[in-house]
Amino acid sequence: MTLTREDLPISQSPIVSKRAEFAAMARQHEDALLRTARRMCGADKDLAQDIVQDALVSAYRAYLDGRFDGRHPAAWLTRILTNCFLYAKRQNRTETGLDEEVIANMQGSMDHGWNSNIPGPDTKLMRETFSEPMERALMSLPESQRLCVLLADVEELPYAEVAAALDIPIGTVRSRLARARMQMLTVIRDMNQLEVLV
Amino acid sequence: MKLHKDSGDSLEPCPHMESMLNQTADGTASKLVEIYARAHAARCPRCGTFLARLTAMLGKLRRMSTEPAEPEKLDEKQWESLEARFAEVEG
CATH class of the missing domain: 1.10.1740 (Rna Polymerase Sigma Factor; Chain: A)
Incomplete structure (x- = not known):
């Protein structure tokens, strides 16, 4: 049957x-x-x-x-x-x-607050959630750069897939990554945490 | 080969090397570019330091895909709600 x-x-x-x-x-x-x-x-x-x-x-x-x-x-x-x-x-x-620029500026203000002695509520929450230097450096990036780093450097998607996911040319992925990595190195240095990269 | 003097705390590589050093660090450089970039970095303190730090940072970023080790999970209520939405998708 x-x-x-x-x-x-x-x-x-x-x-x-x-x-x-x-x-x-x-x-x-x-x-x-x-x-x-x-x-x-x-x-x-x-x-x-x-x-x-x-x-x-x-x-x-x-x-x-x-x-x-x-x-x-x-x-x-x-x-x-x-x-x-x-x-x-x-x-x-x-x-x-809100447009992306405004959101990016808000993000920037929040990031700046990490170096402040008197963190606001958002800053305090961010500090608690992302306490590691690498996490904080990642969170210091504007969203467009952070997404590139997350997809290409953390999740290791090929550049072509990152470009497709974000609907941007591969050249833009490369340039965003270069700017983001430099920014992260700068943030890590400013936190006196360069030794984590030894 | 164009070299810059080491300027102490500067993080920036020689401007014409930045792209090649990035590609070398993340493994997307062609063999020729990688050989050139590594040869330059071996003689240029600024670029050598930049390449070493960038390579270390990328290694740490890759490890972040599995860290923190403590897994985050959706709770059972959220899974129940998801199952209901899956059923809606099935129509």
């Missing part, structure tokens, strides 16, 4: 099995995704968790549509996470009327 799709118990139906497969993959990568999202979002843990969940839903849609070739799941999920982060930023900009 040949079983048809309808004869299978629900728990063994192809769609449930696909969902279980995907959930297993997602759980395997959730801590890496949350780490990356935290670094994208600064100290906003709730936003990071929301973005990871949105990314997993988008990824599941793509998975069901056969748009995942089964190779390099970490890189694939990181690209989707990046898209979700950029989408969330665009939505926020629309709602608040």
Whole structure:
């Protein structure tokens, strides 16, 4: 007797099995995704968790549509996470009327506060969340540079994939990385932490 | 070979070397560029220090993909909500 799709118990139906497969993959990568999202979002843990969940839903849609070739799941999920982060930023900009330059300036003011003796509430939160010199140097970068470093230097995506994920030319990836790395070295030196690079 | 004198605390490499040193440090340089950059860095204190620090920093950044070691997880409520959203996607 040949079983048809309808004869299978629900728990063994192809769609449930696909969902279980995907959930297993997602759980395997959730801590890496949350780490990356935290670094994208600064100290906003709730936003990071929301973005990871949105990314997993988008990824599941793509998975069901056969748009995942089964190779390099970490890189694939990181690209989707990046898209979700950029989408969330665009939505926020629309709602608040802030443009990227304003957000970058706000970020810069916050960064400057790290060297201040009297940290404001945001600065204090950032200090507690990103206490390591490398984390603080990373968080000192403007968002556009931080994303390049996160994708290329931390997650080790090839430059072409970083360019595709951020929708910028490869040359821009290279120049942003060069500026970002110099900025990070400067921040590490200003914290008197160059010895961490020995 | 154009060399600059070491200027103490300066982090900056010779301007014409910055791109080649970046590519050498992150492993994207062609063999020829890497040989040239390393030869320059061996004779130029500023570029030598820059390359060493940049290489060390990139090593630390790569390790950050698995650090902090304590894993972050979504809680079970969030997973339940995700499962419900997965079911919506299935339509």
